[in-house]
Amino acid sequence: MMFSLSTMNTTVQTAATGRKFPKFDLGRLLTSVFEPTYGRKVCILIDLPDLAEAKDYAFLKNPQRAVQQKAHEVFYLGLKNGVAEELALSGGEMFAYVETGGSNLDLPDRCVDMVGNELSLEKDIYPNYDLILCISTFSATAPLTAFAKQYGFRGATLHGLNDVILNSGLAVDYNDVSRDAEKLRLAMTKAEWVEIDFTVDGGEDMTVRLELGGQEAQKSHGLCRGDTPDIANLPAGEVYFVPQGAEGTFPLKYEDGTLGKLTVTGGRIIKAELIEGKQSTIDEHNRKLQDDPMTGVLGELGFGTQVLPVSGADIQDEKVLGTCHLATGRDDHLGGHITPDLFKKRQNATHDDILFAPHKTPNFDIKQARMHRDGQTMVLIEHFQPMGYLLKALEI
Template identity: 65%
Template sequence: MSMPAYITKEILADPTKREFGEFSLSRLLGTVFEPTDGCRICILTDFDDPAAMMKNHAYLEADGFPVQKNAYKHFYQALHNGVMEELGMDGGEMFAYYCTNGSNLDMKDPCWDAEGNELSLDNDIYTNYDIILCITDWSATAPLTAKCKEYGFRGATLHGVNDIILNSGLAVNYDEVSEDAECVRQAMTKADEVEIDFELEDGRILTAWLGLDGQEAQKSHGLCKGKEPDVANLPAGEVYFVPVDARGQFPMKYDDGTLGVLEVVDRNIISSTLIEGNQSTIDEHNQRLADDPMTGTLGELGFGTQVLPVSYSDIQDEKVLGTCHLATGRDDHLGGDIVPDMFKKHENSTHDDILFAPHKTPNFNIREVRMKRGEQVEQIIENFRPSDYVLQSLSR
């Protein structure tokens, strides 16, 4: 029994030293969606003005839009340059819908093709394609998961795709990713509780406790094989729980760099207190919590299971072994009980990940993560490194 060859002390300390094969769309689709023969495939992307940007692929001549340009170059063109023929697929069209401007918000129905025709996601896309690749600025995993169950397609969400992700997180063997995720899942499933100790720069220790009630751990492993409706979130490689309770404190680094301490009671963030930065940022968050308390409900606890380089896009970076993340808001796509109708306003019904990783939160350390399962107590993470218990679970 030994760990996968790419998991060494040297690579764990510096994941950029891991060698990856060249990105291959054919290999990715063939592995993730087997079987593909006879499937109709399309690509979805998002713009603030989808009618104008999608017509004749106008975004290709405009400044910006790196994700959409990657969708065109590495997915749309590749499909038409042999990948569909190789995998026995057809279709290959690309469509654009309105940006949601929020993580996992439901999408508006209108969309446009490259000829400038207005179409309907419900009536023209979900009903006419077997595999849908959603390559966007804003994550659509939650709404697309709901739609796949309604309309019967398979798909993958790949928001924020950049060159690092293409050459690492999407260039791996997803059968192996799935196997590694299952190993970690087995090591953590049916946990009763998890405690996370956060160490601040001033030496304070904050502890967050999450009650899991012995639930089966779930995995985001990247495979949608067979014919059952499902949506993969790529890059994948994660084990996660839907908390049933939570309390304590944890630090938060806001988009503007402000640091705060979040107070959690009965699974809900009830307040934020300034550590350093802008008090106005803290006040704005507290106002949002007071106005719509559901925005502070904890809907996910996740742990990365892959060894990957930092991509500076959370879609990959939350999958890195030795990191963990919490998420607030809707969790219906994870099997949870928080649905969009529970929020005061539609724009509040997001699913927002809070990633704890050295590059993302250098102002504080994950000193230790502990899991309790019956009488068993195991260390999961120490100082942003996977524990021996987790590494041993990966031996095969």
């Protein structure tokens, strides 16, 4: 299989994939994603548990702020030390808001600059910048997408940033990523359904079926160009659908390592059962599903399109070819109808990815993922490996 790679002489060898990546270059990233033109004004947003850490960049001394420190080291200083001038960008300021505590929860309006002055995102930031880069602990793609459309800016979300991501998923040319994503999108668009079979160590096999209704597949491909307000989620590289319904069962590995069996009906997770681990974890999930049923709605089915190393952060790892993921919760940023106001509590209105990948879920395997389209059923993935149908599509 052929991959489109930069011809730069300086490369980073990644043992996990055998693929060579160009050395990360902030100017190249911003150019390939945004094609910024003269005079565009850019800023950087970070999240902090306590905004007092923003004053005089106090967060740089806290070892628990690795993501925010990368935002400062790579993006803030990168812009300041030549990239902004190279791309004829203005601005370059950094602002902080209080971390939301969950993936894609609505953002607070209050923010501060690095002197400690209190500002408003909606009054002082969104209307006054053309490009906004949000480098945070928790994903802000959904709320920023809504604000971009309201205020007319473009931007990117890069939550969970680390060195592996910088040297692989963000070191690529997004023109190449976009081309590969489009090849796979065309191969999957207008699918009627997708079925995923799972095998679990020492447990029963499971199958979940996602009804797609012949919808047009969408892609996260990293390009955010022109004057259309939009947000790129980086690293990019996936094809995704908003399910119209779902039935069946699938396994879930919780954050504490507990394994559960989830039952889905009518497009929603209705109960969790213990496979291995803590019953209290399962009980807590069931209480949440009963108290706020919208938290169990499946709002996304996605497939990775890139050859990338494992980064330890789902934002990159879900973009790896051969993996797939589901997501629960809000999907309005994907073109769905699940908005925060439909949840019993707005704090529950997250968009939470459930990634199926060998490093993430070693206790179970994707036996097969298959798609039905145009009266035919095609195998997409077996044992976390892309099958012939996808590989052939990439060769086009």
